[in-house]
Amino acid sequence: MERKIRVIVAKSGLDGHDRGAKVVAAALRDAGMEVIYTGLRQTPDMIVEAALQEDVEAIGVSLPSGAHMTIFPKILEKMKEKQLDDVLLFGGGIIPEDDICKLKELGVGELFTPGAPTSNIVIFLQQWVKDHPRY
Numbered sequence: 001m002e003r004k005i006r007v008i009v010a011k012s013g014l015d016g017h018d019r020g021a022k023v024v025a026a027a028l029r030d031a032g033m034e035v036i037y038t039g040l041r042q043t044p045d046m047i048v049e050a051a052l053q054e055d056v057e058a059i060g061v062s063l064p065s066g067a068h069m070t071i072f073p074k075i076l077e078k079m080k081e082k083q084l085d086d087v088l089l090f091g092g093g094i095i096p097e098d099d100i101c102k103l104k105e106l107g108v109g110e111l112f113t114p115g116a117p118t119s120n121i122v123i124f125l126q127q128w129v130k131d132h133p134r135y
Helices: 019-030 044-054 068-081 097-106 118-131
Strands: 006-011 034-037 058-062 088-092 110-112
Touching (some): 006 019, 006 044, 019 034, 019 058, 019 118, 044 058, 044 068, 058 068, 058 118, 068 097, 097 110, 110 118
Parallel strands (some): 006 058, 058 088, 088 110
């Protein structure tokens, strides 16, 4: 039996709007993935520790608050410290195109802006996991 793709969906920063994160989590579940939603106001340490404990293939972070240039690099740093080199970091929020390019250069796999079809997120994750088998 094929193992389900395991994904953490986290909401980082102080912004309390989590509708987008919940919509993405539901779409990933509907696509057959195992989703762990960590809830609001997760720190980079908390997100990476949860990813380590849950043995996920991917971490999805919702950041509509504008803290993307701080939070994503901190998560990447913590992932490196914990040797989560085989885990994808992706996310979404209101992120300017220039910042998307910079974050991808740092190692964020993909960033989805408001209005992106959830099917695009599902297809991206399925393809990424297929291209980066762990087991």
